[in-house]
Amino acid sequence: MTKEDELAIFDETKETLRGRIARLDTGMAWAEDPPSRTRHLITNIEVEPGDAASEVKVYSNFMVYRSRAETEQDFYVGARRDVLRRVAGDWKIAGRKVVLDQNVLLAKNFSIFF
Secondary structure: OOOOOOOOOOOOOHHHHHHHHHHHOOOOHHOOOOOEEEEEEEOOOEEOOOOOOOOEEEEEEEEEOOOOOOOOEEEEEEEEEEEEEEOOOOOEEEEEEEEEEOOOOOOOOOOOOO
């Protein structure tokens, strides 16, 4: 969740994420027709113990390249902070914060997933 003194481009919850996925599955998401091609590069991964014994904090840097049609190209660069929790032997995402380096997004839409 975004703190009061922070500005969020997107403050996604599990429910809004489900809605975005469902919308893309309808075939009516014009912003993704034709579909984007994306490439995710993840670097500088650091892991440290979390606040609970079943959690770890994971820090990483990323670059996402998105191209669509013949002329649209976008780059998203930034850092990601995840909290992973062990549940029934599997790691689940308990929290995620994505901080983009750009303060202005020039993309025509924002339909990718980080």
